[in-house]
Amino acid sequence: MLRINRETDYATAILSLMAEAPEERYSAAWLSTERGLPAPVVSKILKQLAKGGLLVSHRGAKGGYSLARPAEDISIAEVITAIEGPIALTDCIEGGGSACQYSPLCAVSHNWSRLNDVFYDALRSVSLKDMSKPLVKEHPVLREVGQRVKSAVS
């Protein structure tokens, strides 16, 4: 668990395709056939991304969508937010820091909030361009991350 929903996954797949030639205009129909995803779903996702300011839409014949900004300037955090709403591990966090329903929980809730910040920062630092790149095999840095997070919470 600790899932992102499927539409967000689709969204990154679609956007990474668009990132290959950012200036171009892509129609929902073309993107759906290219990625092998159901057309109405792709259309729905594109609308949400446009509403979130990640894409600009062009109506009418020969219309379509194109990236609102260079792929380096679009973060995965933005994609998630556009599709799923604000990134919030717990109800408490989404509530905007106001007192939770169960006040005795708040001690841990604040720590969840810290973890949430770490994740959010991480997701903000990963751009669409990064996400479009092929897989790199070895990631020595990865092993360090755990330690660093620990020190952030201790």
Add this chain to the structure above:
Amino acid sequence: MLRINRETDYATAILSLMAEAPEERYSAAWLSTERGLPAPVVSKILKQLAKGGLLVSHRGAKGGYSLARPAEDISIAEVITAIEGPIALTDCIEGGGSACQYSPLCAVSHNWSRLNDVFYDALRSVSLKDMSKPLVKEHPVLREVGQRVKSAVS
């Protein structure tokens, strides 16, 4: 979004209470009144944590639950796993790395998998003891994390 579910939040709250005096035996009823959470829910959560090996249960009168290990040796990742199952941002990741249904997505899916690893490591490095501590105000390390994750994905 990108939520943990409410039971997991409850679980950390309950466990952090138990971490204050780890040797003691706590009954479900007592924990529920102490935290102000519905008794059947607390009971359900405790059973799952016991099944996950985080708690040991003692049946019969004067029974109850106690931590299976010191609070420093129980990670938040384990708590999430015990309550929600394996940590997997996407379907593809949970599928165990086998080919996704939508093969063209796999390029991004592998990158999601990388992010998943980073999150998993982060959650593994935070112990129940850390989670029980009061909030520390400044976290200079936090700002670094973004950069580190970026380099892990680039």
Add this chain to the structure above:
DNA sequence: AACAAAGAGTACCGATTTGGTCCTGTTTGC
């Protein structure tokens, strides 16, 4: 001016997941 391509908006639907309850065992201390 008319038509067709394409997005905007929204309602809807079935399946699954969540959050939570309840009930019937079984174990064990007193």
Add this chain to the structure above:
DNA sequence: GCAAACAGGACCAAATCGGTACTCTTTGTT
């Protein structure tokens, strides 16, 4: 032998998710 306390389910309503469908509006082309 009784009562406290966990084990293990079944069960249920409500929300969410993944996906479809339909009606508008805009706009390039002829």
